[in-house]
Amino acid sequence: MEHSFLDELARRSSPVHRLEARLKAAGALVLILAAVLLPPERTWPFAAYLALLAGLLLLARLPLLPVLKRLAGLAPFVLTAAVLLPFSRPGDGTVSASLALGGWELRVYKAGLLASKAVLLKSLIAGASAVLLVCTTPFSGLLAALQRMRFPRLLLAIIAFLYRYLFLLQGEFLRLVRAARSRNWEAGPPRVRLAAAGGIVGSLFLRTYARGERVYTAMLARGYDGRFRTLAEPAVTRAAAWALGIFLLLVLGVLAAAFLPGAGP
């Protein structure tokens, strides 16, 4: 069974990796919020945030290619929106360019272009922040950090179990399909094939359900009473607190400056 390591890069070592998970999660959250709030007319604040992220990426000594690959996962959603917006959002109706195609006229609106730029840059910054966080923090540390930040426990438990059992489910599904294939599933008449597909999905559901019951019993057997207890985490060091402080100052400083009149494009 092959497993993709969701947080494989998080097991390296660098100043960013060593930083406490809670601080990184808080920093990433603030950066994402700030990027979303930036006025789209300006360009330099976006550049400043991207430069900040690039600096952190260098500091984390992460290989570029796997990080870009993860970021590329966002591309289908972001690019679809970015390509369609210039044509579909007229705003005040100002047309930047138009193209005659036979009897059709394709208009590119100014407001649409601006929206497209905002979507592109904001999701790039948000995506890069999230990727950087996941690539420098082991998953279990991230979960613990979110719990300390009062993230809803039920949601966290669901994420933790999903992370634990996703590969198992995938393996179970592949085994079911393999078993069907080895009995010539593909060669059967369509009706039989469809019925088998339904059976596979159905038994996967039942197995998941039964496993859930067994896992719960195993938890009860070790004294689970409905509350998740976590290991104590190391205290935040003074240096780490300073690092977060400087980071937040930069992020919020850029955000404030971006709203100043005459701060440049």
Add this chain to the structure above:
Amino acid sequence: MSAPAAVEIRGLSYAYHDGTQALREVSLTVQPGESVGLIGPNGAGKSTLLLHLNGCLGQAEGVRILGLPVSRPHLREVRRKVGLVFQDPEDQLFSPTVFEDVAFGPLNLGFTGEELVRRVRRALAAVEIPPELEGRLAHHLSYGEKRRIAIATVLAMDAEVLALDEPTGNLDPAGRRGLIGLLCSLPITKLIATHDLEMALEVCRRVVLLDRGRVMADGPVRQILADEALMRRHRLEVPLSLRLGR
């Protein structure tokens, strides 16, 4: 009065919701330090019996663990005393890392800080899992490692009775050999449900034969496993080692 039995079961009956009668009037006493094999065909009620030892199937009328009845007010204490190791380690190991999984039980018992770390390390050492594996994810381990860690998860709670469901299933010969060595070296009371009769011969002095929810035989391991008529009647067979040794 003498010390209470590790496990005392008196007339335990149980039916699942669908009406399947899994246990009928089961009576069984296990003394502290004993290793007892629980054998019987598929569906005999072996796993159901183990689940009753710590009240996983609700209150177990007539079951006492080290003198404590398995009922709601004592459930917490009973679950500390009985370490249930499930058949499929994937069910037992549900935390993101090995360390957290072994820490789950002790955390629920209220242990924190250094004492918690000490317990986890001691339990992992007892099952010979090297400290490098502590931070690993359960789904990246071998089956044998998962089985050992599953046992560590209950050792970390200072269990006094180990209830193991098919502990040698799916292990390679070396893994099985290692597990037998481990079981023999653990000085606590053990109740082992298994089809691996050769293993029962090595680890247990006494076996209990269960079929259709009833205790059919209870006695010294060699005497019961060598009884060809009894074994055949209950869909079992005399282990090869005993047949050859005759």
